[in-house]
Amino acid sequence: xxxxxxxxxxxxxxxxxxxxxxxxxxxxxxxxxxxxxxxxxxxxxxxxxxxxxxxxxxxxxxxxxxxxxxxxxxxxxxxxxxxxxxxxxxxxxxxxxxxxxxxxxxxxxxxxxxxxxxxxxxxxxxxxxxxxxxxxxxxxxxxxxxxxxxxxxxxxxxxxxxxxxxxxxxxxxxxxxxxxxxxxxxxxxxxxxxxxxxxxxxxxxxxxxxxxxxxxxxxxxxxxxxxxxxxxxxxxxxxxxxxxxxxxxxxxxxxxxxxxxxxxxxxxxxxxxxxxxxxxxxxxxxxxxxxxxxxxxxxxxxxxxxxxxxxxxxxxxxxxxxxxxx
Amino acid sequence: xxxxxxxxxxxxxxxxxxxxxxxxxxxxxxxxxxxxxxxxxxxxxxxxxxxxxxxxxxxxxxxxxxxxxxxxxxxxxxxxxxxxxxxxxxxxxxxxxxxxxxxxxxxxxxxxxxxxxxxxxxxxxxxxxxxxxxxxxxxxxxxxxxxxxxxxxxxxxxxxxxxxxxxxxxxxxxxxxxxxxxxxxxxxxxxxxxxxxxxxxxxxxxxxxxxxxxxxxxxxxxxxxxxxxxxxxxxxxxxxxxxxxxxxxxxxxxxxxxxxxxxxxxxxxxxxxxxxxxxxxxxxxxxxx
Numbered sequence: 001x002x003x004x005x006x007x008x009x010x011x012x013x014x015x016x017x018x019x020x021x022x023x024x025x026x027x028x029x030x031x032x033x034x035x036x037x038x039x040x041x042x043x044x045x046x047x048x049x050x051x052x053x054x055x056x057x058x059x060x061x062x063x064x065x066x067x068x069x070x071x072x073x074x075x076x077x078x079x080x081x082x083x084x085x086x087x088x089x090x091x092x093x094x095x096x097x098x099x100x101x102x103x104x105x106x107x108x109x110x111x112x113x114x115x116x117x118x119x120x121x122x123x124x125x126x127x128x129x130x131x132x133x134x135x136x137x138x139x140x141x142x143x144x145x146x147x148x149x150x151x152x153x154x155x156x157x158x159x160x161x162x163x164x165x166x167x168x169x170x171x172x173x174x175x176x177x178x179x180x181x182x183x184x185x186x187x188x189x190x191x192x193x194x195x196x197x198x199x200x201x202x203x204x205x206x207x208x209x210x211x212x213x214x215x216x217x218x219x220x221x222x223x224x225x226x227x228x229x230x231x232x233x234x235x236x237x238x239x240x241x242x243x244x245x246x247x248x249x250x251x252x253x254x255x256x257x258x259x260x261x262x263x264x265x266x267x268x269x270x271x272x273x274x275x276x277x278x279x280x281x282x283x284x285x286x287x288x289x290x291x292x293x294x295x296x297x298x299x300x301x302x303x304x305x306x307x308x309x310x311x312x313x314x315x316x317x318x319x320x321x322x323x324x325x326x
Numbered sequence: 327x328x329x330x331x332x333x334x335x336x337x338x339x340x341x342x343x344x345x346x347x348x349x350x351x352x353x354x355x356x357x358x359x360x361x362x363x364x365x366x367x368x369x370x371x372x373x374x375x376x377x378x379x380x381x382x383x384x385x386x387x388x389x390x391x392x393x394x395x396x397x398x399x400x401x402x403x404x405x406x407x408x409x410x411x412x413x414x415x416x417x418x419x420x421x422x423x424x425x426x427x428x429x430x431x432x433x434x435x436x437x438x439x440x441x442x443x444x445x446x447x448x449x450x451x452x453x454x455x456x457x458x459x460x461x462x463x464x465x466x467x468x469x470x471x472x473x474x475x476x477x478x479x480x481x482x483x484x485x486x487x488x489x490x491x492x493x494x495x496x497x498x499x500x501x502x503x504x505x506x507x508x509x510x511x512x513x514x515x516x517x518x519x520x521x522x523x524x525x526x527x528x529x530x531x532x533x534x535x536x537x538x539x540x541x542x543x544x545x546x547x548x549x550x551x552x553x554x555x556x557x558x559x560x561x562x563x564x565x566x567x568x569x570x571x572x573x574x575x576x577x578x579x580x581x582x583x584x585x586x587x588x589x590x591x592x593x594x595x596x597x598x599x600x601x602x603x604x605x606x607x608x609x610x611x612x613x614x615x
Contacts, residue, residue, distance in 0.1 A: 020388060041445075045440075045444065045447075046440040046441075046443075046444035046446045046581045047438055047440075047446065047448075049436040049440035049444075050435060050436070050440040050441070050452055051436075052432070052435050052436060052437075053433040053434055053436065053456070053496050053500065054432040054437070054452060054455060055436035056384030056433060056492060056493060056496060057455050057456070057459065057493065057496060058455070058491055059470075060471060060474070060490070060492075060493040061455075061458070061459055061467070061493055061558075062455070063471050063474060064467075064470035064471045064473060064474040067470065067473045067474045067477050068469065068470040068473045068474075071473050071477070111541040113484055114424070119368045119371060121370060122361050122364035122365045122367075123364070123368035123372075124371060125361055125365065126361050126362050126364075126366075127365070129361075130361060130362055130365075136605060137432060138369070139603065140601050140605070141369060141372070141596070142369075142372065143601075144376065144517075144594070144598055144601075145372055145373065145375070145376055146374055146550060146595075147550070147555070147593055147596075147597035148375075148379055148590040148591070148593055149553075149554050149571055149574060149589075149590055149593070149596045150554055150556075151381060151556055151571050151574040151575060151578070152379055152574060152586055152587065152589075152590040153375040153376065153590070155393075155574075155578060155582060156374075156375035156376075156378040156379050156382070157375060157508050158393050159378050159382065159393045159394070160374065160375065160378060162393055162394065164394070204371065204372070204375065206370070207368075207372055208372070211363065211368075213399065229451065257461070259428065260463065261461060261462070261463055262463055264463060265463020265464060265465040265557075266463075266464075266465075266557075267557070268556065268557070268575075271580055274521065281465075282465045282557075285465050285469055286465065286560070286561075289472065289561060290560065290561070295378065295473060295476065299470075299473060302465065302466045302469045302470065305463065305465070305466060306462070306463075306466050311461065313461070
């Protein structure tokens with residue numbers, strides 16, 4: 001394309017100004033003059049449009065990472081002030097002290113992601129294929145939880161999972177808690193302040209982020225493909241395994257990323273539903289930054305978290321093989 | 327709950343079973359509707375906490391924490407601002423939410439048009455810059471922005487929270503508006519130009535109305551995100567600027583007043599009413615057209 005700044009959607013270069021289509025007789029010199037005057041301005045238009053948002057993100061999203069990088073190699077104390085000493089002990093200390101936190105973050109986030117997929121897929125499938133005219137209402141109900149502050153909803157889990165509550169009662173009576181406490185997932189008498197409660201909270205909080213991308217990729221599937229598979233004598237399970245699931249993979253990848261990434265940095269569920277033994281990296285970063293005021297340690301930890309997430313996500317995306325996603 | 331209303335209607339619409347399976351009728355029904363039942367169970371899981379929040383807004387707890395049911399009471403509903411500082415924090419959250427929405431929607435809409443409508447050098451970088459904040463855990467963004475303010479000696483408070491909220495809302499507005507703009511038919515604008523509409527007139531009478539649903543979706547999303555944000559806010563709020571989520575977080579440590587549940591329930595009901603009202607209105611408009 002000759003002019004780089006023409007609207008991408010229009011195939012041919014659009015007429016600049018009021019000149020109507022196909023009027024070659026109406027003085028070509030006029031059009032040429034107008035075009036020459038308009039072209040430099042048009043070429044800059046996208047940059048002007050992008051400027052406020054781009055500048056905002058450059059200053060308040062990108063630049064902070066450089067400040068954080070420099071902070072993470074500083075040493076000193078709050079009283080004497082911090083100075084850049086290229087001291088990488090912040091990183092080694094963080095890993096040595098908080099290795100269990102990192103491990104828990106990724107275990108919990110991965111478990112929550114798997115659970116979200118298992119819980120979210122049937123619901124997304126039902127809304128996409130079996131809901132009929134209830135589809136819109138069901139979608140509203142998936143988003144509806146967002147309308148109540150998520151801290152309040154997470155606190156509600158304290159009631160649901162409380163020691164004297166119905167969930168603990170039922171699980172105790174069928175002796176499931178005995179099994180899970182042997183595995184170290186729960187206590188033998190309680191759910192709150194255990195890893196299972198934290199994972200349950202994480203799963204709950206990020207479930208809509210799994211359901212919506214799943215739904216949007218399921219909804220796009222051409223139903224005649226299902227019919228074709230059935231006509232070729234595929235059993236329902238085979239139709240799902242060979243047709244539906246592969247076609248929903250973009251949604252699965254998007255949903256798992258949208259669940260895993262925020263869940264691995266979360267500290268609210270671990271704080272409200274867990275115990276000191278279920279703390280995640282987020283808790284450690286928050287404590288160092290807001291309570292201990294050891295900014296270099298907080299910066300080093302959030303860099304490690306970011307690096308691990310980038311590695312995990314890029315490996316996962318390669319395995320899943322969906323380049324067209326982003 | 328929703329479950330019983332959903333399953334019968336959905337089962338009525340299922341296509342006839344393709345192949346006759348052995349087994350009794352109830353078993354066959356169960357097999358055919360397993361997905362619907364599992365989906366209904368997921369929906370219960372998703373909405374159970376909202377029901378609990380609503381129920382416990384009518385509770386009269388014994389202690390400072392509202393986790394155990396005692397007796398029915400409407401005290402909190404008749405005196406929603408009876409807790410010190412809570413309604414102040416609510417007003418602050420609304421204020422920040424509205425301001426952040428206005429800025430993020432404006433900036434995000436411009437950027438979305440640039441990325442959807444033009445080809446230019448650096449477009450890939452622009453797309454990546456928009457995408458990255460959505461792929462970053464909040465704690466990382468919050469801590470790094472906090473580090474910037476610490477290093478540049480900007481005092482934490484209203485302005486730093488607003489800056490942070492505009493920052494993370496932008497990307498979501500861009501995504502919502504861009505999707506809409508890309509799906510718009512360019513021929514409509516060409517038609518407007520063919521009918522001698524000037525560029526300004528074309529934009530105001532054709533482009534903007536067509537893009538409006540995307541812009542509205544982006545605005546609503548950014549208000550919801552800003553109003554409900556806790557993690558990034560905690561890293562960038564001063565000790566005296568307490569937004570509503572920060573208030574709830576503090577209350578979770580000291581004792582949760584029932585009024586918190588009242589606010590949660592009221593927000594839920596208002597938002598659902600707006601969404602359902604909008605759906606009904608748009609359905610009616612479509613039927614008239």
